[in-house]
Amino acid sequence: MKERLWRYITRYKALLAAGIVCVLIANVGQMIGPIILRDGIDDLTSGVTQAKLLYYGGAFVAINLVAGFFVFLQRRLIPTVARNLEYDLANDFYTHLQKLPLEFYQTSHTGDLMSRATSDLSAVRMIVAGALLYAVNTLFGIALILPLMLSMNWRLTLLAFLPLPLVTLTTKIVSKSIHDESTRVQEHFGTVANRLQESLAGVRVIRAYVQEAAEMENFKRVNTELVRRNVRLIHLNSFFTPVVNFIIGIAVVAGVWYGGLLTLRGQLTIGQLFQFILYLEFLIYPMLQLGIIVNYFQRGMASMSRLHEVMSIEPVIDGAVESDEVTDIKGEIEFRHLYFNYPGNTEPALKDINLRVQPGQTVAFVGNVGSGKSTLVSLVPRLLDAEPGQILIDGRPIHTIPLRTLRSSLGYVPQETFLFSDTIFANIAFGAPQADSREVERSALEAGLAEDVEAFPNAYATSIGERGITLSGGQKQRTALARALIRQPRILIMDDSLSAVDTHTEAKILAHLRRVRFQRTNLIVSHRISTIKDADLIVVLEDGYIVEQGTHSELITRGGLYARLYEKQIFEKELTAA
Template identity: 40%
Template sequence: MNKPLFRHIKKLLWQYKWKYITGAFFLLLTDIFQLISPKLIGWGVDYLNKGTLTFKSLLLVFIALLLLAILTAIFRFFWRMQILATARRLEAQIREKYFTHLQTLSLNFFNYKKTGELMALATNDLGAVREMFAFGIVMLLDTIFLGTLSIFFLLSISPKLTLYIAIPLPLITLTITFFGKITHRRFRLVQDSFAKLTDKAEETIAGIRVVKAYVQEEAELKKFVERAQDLLNKNINLVKAWGFMFPTIELLAGFSVLFVFLFGGLEVIRGNISLGDFIAFNSYLGLLIWPMNALGWVVNNFQRGKASLERINEVLDEVPDIKDSPNSIKRERLEGYITFKNVYFKYPKSTKWVFEDISLEVKPGKFLGITGPVGSGKTSLVSLIPRLFDIQKGEILIDDIPIKNLSLYYLRKNIGFVPQDSFLFSDTIANNIRFAKPDLSDEEIYKLIKLVALEEDLKEFPDGINTIVGERGVTLSGGQKQRIAIARALAINPPILILDDALSAVDSKTEKQILENLLELRQDKALIIIAQRLSVIQEADEIIVLKDGKIIERGDHNKLMRLRGFYAELFEQQKIESELEREEDELLS
């Protein structure tokens, strides 16, 4: 069953209905004024042909034509402002709706939808939709108004000649229908190809450091050129369809002119119509040729807009996997008591369990450390707390409330989350820190910078906290990015603070300083830290070791060392490595 094309924007279209109605009215007036001119010219020619045209009559015709030209220009301006400006407003609102919807979608959607494709929808596709509601509407109305009124005036001059014009019309209709389907299909392929090209460009630019590091500029250029060539080929196929459609329509419309010239000339010779009427008839025919040709443009424009809107609708049709439950609880401040009860979890579209039967708790003021081999599910575990993913079995509670019953907004406002990839925006250090709390003062920012041991680094930045960090924080080291990300999380003073291996890029001295500060702050916070470097979680109240989706060891540092299991073995290994590095540094110094 085909879904309505305008299902996501019908409210917006209804909102602008009067703009389009008044625009259509001004367009109708413009067409009427255009159509009066040939009648006046024909009247003047007849009087001239009879030798009865006076200077006064000529002056009246001149003034009337001038007035009509001025009125046509004025109303043409009005319909442009009503229709074309409204299409721009409509485009802006669709783009806002699209962007807003993207932010509601669950993380899993972005795992399989490429960034470049989503960008193409918000730019190239939306441009095609705008054109459909701008010149597409104009040409459609103009075709209807100008075509209908031209035929009315043509019939008033000579019904017989008007019939000759109608001969090619069925062929024009068939041509438009045939090429319209081809245009729709080929334009969709063009948009798909453009999305792939955009995605490749975005990916290469984002990973330019890796490209340069591995000297792969030529290889990346080759891949880009391949996609650019594919886009070119698909555009050429589309142009071929247009190339056949428009000349065919113009040729068929041209037959009307030939018929009128031949048979209309005979009518003048026979005295059935006057020379003025013949000239006026040809002028109206010239005006009618435009609607005939415009039909092709209308179909082309609407097929392009339809194909693009269908692609945008596919994203707007997406329903978030994770959303608020009916009557969700809106609690401004949580205490931060976290409980996992027999939790089972696997990713959407996967059959393998990431966790099986996980139970744990973290009380406010306590510090939970998490470690384990690569791929053991550490990140997945902490991602369940802010409901970035939902569990399949068991229950996760905060303050004895199932998190599925908590409002997503308030749940996440109470969690400071620092992921492995410390993403920074292309903005100042200060604005990155105050991202979740825009009213944060500079004084508060400096306190946070002290907490994350960034004071010394700050002295090296040209503009201090107002230094622009570049896209994704490209001008900073990994450790600096991590510390700014931690400061951003601390800025909201959350009752739950989660650091996912967020100290991996800092040196041992800085690590120790930051941990001391965090442990002082944890008095009213549930602190969860994932770490591969065990010195980071050595002071934790409880440490859990994950492996193959299960907790294989748990306890504080001393207890785990006595177990002589995975944790103890890893700790001893890291201790030896640390001593060797210290001895090497002493030798070098």
Template identity: 40%
Template sequence: MKGIRRALQYLRKYSLSALGAFLSLLVVNAANLYTPQLLRQVIDDGITSMNMGRIWALAGLLVAVAALRGVFNFLQGYLSEVTSQGIAYELRNAIFDRLQRLSFSYHDQSQTGKLMTRMTSDVELVRMFVGNGLLQLVSAVLLLVGTLVILFSMNALLTGIFLLMIPPILVVFFLFVRGIMPLSKSVQQKLGELNAVLQENLAGIRVVKAFAREDYEQQRFGVRNSEYLGENLKLIRLFSSSFPLIFFIANLGVVGVVWVGGGQVIREMMSLGELVAFVGYQGFFLMPVFMLGFIGSAMSRAEASAQRLFEVMDAELEVKNKPGAQALAAIQGKVSFEGVSFRYAGSEQDVISDISFEAQPNQTVAILGRTGSGKSTIINLIPRFYDVTQGRVCIDGVDVREVTLESLRSQIGIVLQETTLFSGTLRENIAYGRPEASLEEVEEAARAAQVEDFVRELPEGYDTLIGERGVGLSGGQKQRVAIARALLVNPRILIMDDSTSSVDSETEYKIQRALEQLRQGRTTFVIAQRISTVRNADLILLLDQGQLIAQGTHKELMDCCEIYAELLATQFGDQAELEAALEEAVR
């Protein structure tokens, strides 16, 4: 139970509420153990003796014990829930914090739906056991021991007869607990797979409808749902076959006690009240035995979930601050790659190999190449989304692995190929990197990115809610918002990964005109789909199959590199003439 032992660390912060719940449970158990003795006295001292006064007194005492038990039952339940909810709070925070710090490579290989299952269902199962089930386990053991002591003190013969039923009950329990652990883990895995399909479907619902694939998606979800149902039914069958058998064996023990005990009452070897109390204690003995069965089930499921949680928490941080890493001072923007090679985790082949170049401050660097040539990999290595396999990436002569991630990335503005916006207002999305920015600063960045053109049409301007993932905006509008978001942080290095691919030529022309001024004092890396970007770049990097095969200006490469000319003709075609016409029209 390594997972549960680790989860218990989160109990320390809530030790007072846990202690209060435990003490309350002790009082409840004491009241439970005292109740059969009161019933014995009611029968022997009141009913048998026809003593009404004694009956009233004992009845009042029973009411007082019941009230006391009720109060402490409430305290035990409330404090247990406070403890368990606190543990769930800490676990959710811990795993979410870990997810924020895990490298791109981890998220590349993980499904969002499965991670969400760990954040919700797995946390809940661990919470229920560590915050409440563990307390019930201790209570069951104490109640079991206390009841057994009282039973032996009352009648050793009847206790021996009753205990004959315990070995077969324990055998059934052992088989039950042994079977439920793998089943519980399988159920959680199937739930994760089900949630993964659900998350992918909801995220891509427009694609589903566009291609009329609703029936296919329904079938895909139905398969996962059936698998999840099947595993749950296995779990239910295990419960349904185990506990009726346990109750049957336990009832045989009760029958044996009543048979022998009844004979002792007739022979006046024990009183009727003692027999009733003994049968009552039998119930108290069986109750924790049954509780142990359910607790064993909860413990197995919690252990399976805890293991899944700690798999995430123990995942290696492939990109992290080195011990003693220093903050990166204000940079000028010189970027150099020195013999850089990189391969993704688990891959046997380099994505890029032996790349070397140098970008000077204020330069615009265009990266060209066919699909899969390594363009995005190069720009991902600059802010250390991944670490190089060989060589080094330097900014102003400093290896990026020697400085803190925060100080590095805070000086880099990034517009990723896949535009991601968050639910909230337009202003909040533009100011995501600088939430303290004033409205004037937000508007300035928006004007530079040509966002103002469509802000006027929005009902509440910059305070308009744009919906989940920016669903209320077009692709081009979202990309312009992403550009404004990057510009607002006033970066010394600006990275644009195909950031105008959803913008029409005229809008891109306006953006490029605005960016010409914004690039002053910045080193800009662009993966472009427009010939104008390539033509105006200070340095062009030409990649092919992970190799840097040429670098230089547009004119230099046109004069000496046939592959460059071929690539321009293949990727851009007659775009140059089209953009020239648009430029003339705008003028």
């Protein structure tokens, strides 16, 4: 993991080295300043002249200008490296997330991933921007100045320097508690925001169940907690500065007292005492930083290992041997003795599935909830991965087809619709970014959505979701279907994706889709038998097995599960009609 971080850092070694050289020069400059002052004071005590004043004053200003310039450079270079590193790491992390198997997303929390992608990344950045910069600065400062001080008078140095490690320790302890506490405040703020978001989104449910008072009470509770934590943070902060100043005061007093004594005894000149006190002051800040450095480093490494945890998960789907020749898909699908087991489940979700779908066929899948329909159709776009050889597309094992080719020939409309808070146009054109308005309108027409959209205030430019109008369940589903159709897929998979559309419209859409069937294989999961009875093949699933298959009339004649489901639905329809 350290190696991984190191690999990112070494990409910018030239910039980083330049930054470190700047730190060194700035420190040397800050070391020379007090020497000039010492000589100046000692020289001026023997008589003040204008020339002397000009010389020492000019030299002091000049050296500080140079040092200041290099401080400026160092503050540009090192944080730039840190930002670049964060950028690279964020890109790699995001790319990796896109490749991870779906099971990963089912077992991890979105909030957790979000925090890894944001606060952990910035904690890693602080290793370079904070820890590294301060560490180099402290190291140079101490390495250059402490020996100088010791050579002036080692007893004085030890006496004055003695309290400074206490500054380091205090900083370390307090800055850690401040950080821990502010993280808790942050987290708690997240809880408050979440609570608020949920009660706004769920306002209808809250009113319908007359839970306003309870909700307000709830909110008040989390909000009070937020204030309490913030006050703690303020206390911690207010405690820190006086304590550190007190310790520094002790060091300076000890230095001035013993140094003054030495001056009186003639062992130090006034200029030297001045130089010494300036050095002492100069060391205080690096000593203070040392405490922060340790925290930054520990925090950054902990975050790096949290990122590493995710980044070391293998993207399973990517590993297959793909053949480059396959650039086109005709649409034949074959399942061969397919078993599929979700990780952690004892019983397979699909058992011994054998099925061959010809290009251009429309196959419908029916069965009770949990019978395996969604699982079966998810295997085709490889949202789930079956064992090699159990699924063939156009006669080739599915994992030898480049994923890009496979997925770009496929339209998949999931059971749960997901739309972005964007315009209808953008939502439909999502998988076909180059699509023009004619194509968008054509697919909206095919999906039975066009009439609805034309009634919207800005037609296709109407925003939906948080930023715009709210679509009905059926409209959402038809938008998702249009999104799949615009890609003119060879294989169209609809996983009960018209469930919120009324029966009549669903039948109309499916009839239209079948009309272009010579170009397209359709896999349709539906719980409404009335809308799928014209399919070329109906497959009935039960407990992960295919229990029946055939055309509508064949299955009705057979009098099995399908016939029972059909009769039940006819009966229900008559009931509602009556």
